[in-house]
Ligand SMILES: Nc1nc2c([nH]c(=O)n2[C@H]2C[C@H](O)[C@@H](COP(=O)(O)OP(=O)(O)OP(=O)(O)O)O2)c(=O)[nH]1
């Protein structure tokens with residue numbers, strides 16, 4: 159059986175050494191864990207466009223500037239993900255959860271204290287090494 163493989167645009171929204179994270183709802187894949195907002199890249203859509211669309215839909219911000227940060231391939235067993243992670247360095251609007259999800263700004267130094275999906279370990283390590 160071929161496993162589902164999804165390409166996900168993920169945004170690390172950073173402002174003054176703090177990063178905006180949201181909690182995945184219990185019924186979602188990897189539910190109840192913290193995440194960097196984002197979602198699936200749709201057919202025919204660029205990663206940048208997907209990122210912009212997802213961040214607007216999920217956390218209310220309009221992305222003005224983003225740059226590629228890292229790419230992570232991870233196999234959860236039931237699902238294979240390719241996380242296309244981008245740093246969002248310029249945006250407008252107040253970041254807040256538009257889908258009822260819990261959200262918070264967290265200091266880079268404290269990221270490791272939150273529970274993230276396994277695929278995110280590398281992101282946390284790289285962010286703490288670089289910022
Ligand atoms: N957005 C996001 N997804 C992550 C992270 N880490 C991680 O393993 N994932 C996985 C969980 C999901 O399997 C997948 C993202 O799918 P999603 O549920 O956000 O997709 P979506 O926003 O398009 O939502 P939907 O179509 O399912 O309603 O990537 C992360 O930091 N952020």
Ligand SMILES: [Mg+2]
Pocket residue numbers: 195196197198212216
């Ligand atoms: Mg999403």
